[in-house]
Amino acid sequence: MEMQVPLTFYDASKPFVGVAVKFVCSCNVKKAFETLPEGPVIVASNHLSWIDIPLIGVAIPRRIAFMAKSEYFRSRFHAFLVRLYGGFTVDRGAVDRTALNQALAALQDGCALGIFPEGTRSRTLQLQRGKLGIAYLALTNDASIVPIGISGTEKIRTRYENKARLLHRPPVTINIGQPFKLPPPATSRPSRAELVAGTETIMQRIAGLLPEDYRGVYRDN
Numbered sequence: 001m002e003m004q005v006p007l008t009f010y011d012a013s014k015p016f017v018g019v020a021v022k023f024v025c026s027c028n029v030k031k032a033f034e035t036l037p038e039g040p041v042i043v044a045s046n047h048l049s050w051i052d053i054p055l056i057g058v059a060i061p062r063r064i065a066f067m068a069k070s071e072y073f074r075s076r077f078h079a080f081l082v083r084l085y086g087g088f089t090v091d092r093g094a095v096d097r098t099a100l101n102q103a104l105a106a107l108q109d110g111c112a113l114g115i116f117p118e119g120t121r122s123r124t125l126q127l128q129r130g131k132l133g134i135a136y137l138a139l140t141n142d143a144s145i146v147p148i149g150i151s152g153t154e155k156i157r158t159r160y161e162n163k164a165r166l167l168h169r170p171p172v173t174i175n176i177g178q179p180f181k182l183p184p185p186a187t188s189r190p191s192r193a194e195l196v197a198g199t200e201t202i203m204q205r206i207a208g209l210l211p212e213d214y215r216g217v218y219r220d221n
Contacts, residue, residue: 011063018058021051024156025172029059032178036062037144040107041179044134044202045148046127046210047116052150056114059174060146065106066114067099100133107141117202125154126216127207135198138182139190145202147177149209175209 021027043060045052057064067090090099106113115137117130138145155170182198185191190198207218 014058017054021055021058022169024051024169025152026169027055027172027174029174029176031059031176033176036060036112036146037179040141040143041112041146042107042134042138042143043112043114043146043148044117044206045114045150046206046214047118047121048125048150049121049153049156051153051156052116053114055150055153055172055174056148059148059176060112062112063110064114065102065111067103067116100137103137104141107137107143112146113137113143117199117206122216124216125214127203127210127214127218129217130199130203132192132195132199134202135182135195136190138202139185139194139198140188142181142184144179144181145205146179147202147205147209149173149175149177149206149214151175151211151214177205177209180205 041062043056043064045056053066053068057066065088067088088099088102103113115134117134118128119131120128122128134145137143150173152170152172156172182201185194203218207215212219
């Protein structure tokens with residue numbers, strides 16, 4: 001399967017990636033827990049830049065299979081980056097059964113599943129409405145959810161656009177919240193109301209880990 005990257009290669013790459021990102025930003029990782037819970041884990045974060053993927057991969061102490069939009073694979077560099085971290089594509093314009101099966105396989109194989117619930121990178125930097133797929137995966141797999149709020153990665157592009165600031169390392173914060181689970185659904189198949197409520201809970205947790213001016217539609221909650 002596309003997401004199956006040898007575990008030893010994934011682990012071996014993390015120290016090098018960790019060193020590489022230090023050259024492009026000054027990263028501050030805040031973590032609200034000692035160890036990840038046992039069983040299926042979904043890592044849910046807002047999304048500002050392509051570098052969010054390696055930063056989260058370095059910050060979380062478990063192999064992560066990232067669900068990435070198919071547009072990432074138009075760039076060879078981005079495609080390599082996503083595959084390096086066990087990623088696979090998802091078609092945002094339709095119900096992608098292949099991506100769903102790969103996500104389920106990742107959870108069953110003991111990987112953490114990395115999801116950007118907004119479904120795309122936020123060009124306004126504001127948190128957007130979450131898609132229901134993350135709640136479906138969490139509820140049907142009894143998965144723990146690790147919320148993450150990332151701020152500052154959007155400044156890395158500005159660093160390269162302005163040659164005078166190539167040596168500048170913009171500050172980036174990765175705020176990792178306490179893992180939690182959604183209330184179990186009434187039946188084996190979650191209702192739409194349960195999916196909506198679950199997605200809202202997840203997005204509220206992410207918003208709470210972000211500076212106020214990044215919270216977007218969840219600012220008032």
